[in-house]
Amino acid sequence: MTVLFSRKCEYALQGILYLAENQEQGNISAEQIASDLSISKDFISKTLQSLVKDGIVISHRGKTGGFSLARDSESISLLEIVLIIDGNGVFESCVLGLPTCGSESPCPVHSKWGPLREASRNMLATTTVSQFNPVESGLVI
């Protein structure tokens, strides 16, 4: 079991963080990403391709091809990635899986889960891909 996101979404997040951290390299091949993250090349490749479609990532074919960020890393939030890959079900559905749960007929944990869900969403919305790029964030001397 994963925690909050699908495996595909986890890989997407890992992948885009990797791209951000290694921006100076220019195009980065799926091969390299997969090797460094110890995941499947074909799978991360497919996953990044869906981010290409949504304009988060740019891809280049050919010998020196690979992937790179389509936008400024500071403008890409983790939430954006999650919504693209997994949708917003995590932030809408009842945590107990009750289809009828809502503000009219809340489940036992409805009011308690609400703030946590909002905090999770907020964490993802306010965390950008650039935030942990050592170079950009100035954390490295």
Add this chain to the structure above:
Amino acid sequence: MTVLFSRKCEYALQGILYLAENQEQGNISAEQIASDLSISKDFISKTLQSLVKDGIVISHRGKTGGFSLARDSESISLLEIVLIIDGNGVFESCVLGLPTCGSESPCPVHSKWGPLREASRNMLATTTVSQFNPVESGLVI
């Protein structure tokens, strides 16, 4: 996708809350639970059987058989159910799925997710099955 728990776990939680809410009925058949919760009879039956093995639920065969709580509803926390069905991976694993993530080498959201995870766990640990039984909680006149 489910939010935090497997479908099986969601059903277990729904089922045990149902048992608590309808304690006065004594034995409650899988048939009735399934019908009221709009889920599969066979599946909820199987799920409750694993709670029987862990001493949360008691089962009785035969014509008037069914399921009932094995312990005082105030002593059964939601967390207990979650740990039995899904284990504690949700509270241990990296939310980005990074195997190396930990306090030594934290992932980008490690420090932010920690408190949320603890709050989630705490919510489940402090919410008992009795809490929302209308009769026991005195919410019903």
Add this chain to the structure above:
DNA sequence: ACAAAAACGGACTAATAAGTCCGATTATGA
């Protein structure tokens, strides 16, 4: 005694997610 109705157990099937493979296309550099 016996029919009915329940959980139990185990094997089975279905659905979904995860991951793989391969041929086609595109671009580069020698």
Add this chain to the structure above:
DNA sequence: TCATAATCGGACTTATTAGTCCGTTTTTGT
């Protein structure tokens, strides 16, 4: 020009989860 190395697309396979089926056992009420 041509070999090489990359993404792309689609079909495919595998793994996991979800859900079903059915015969057996147990218990109760008539």
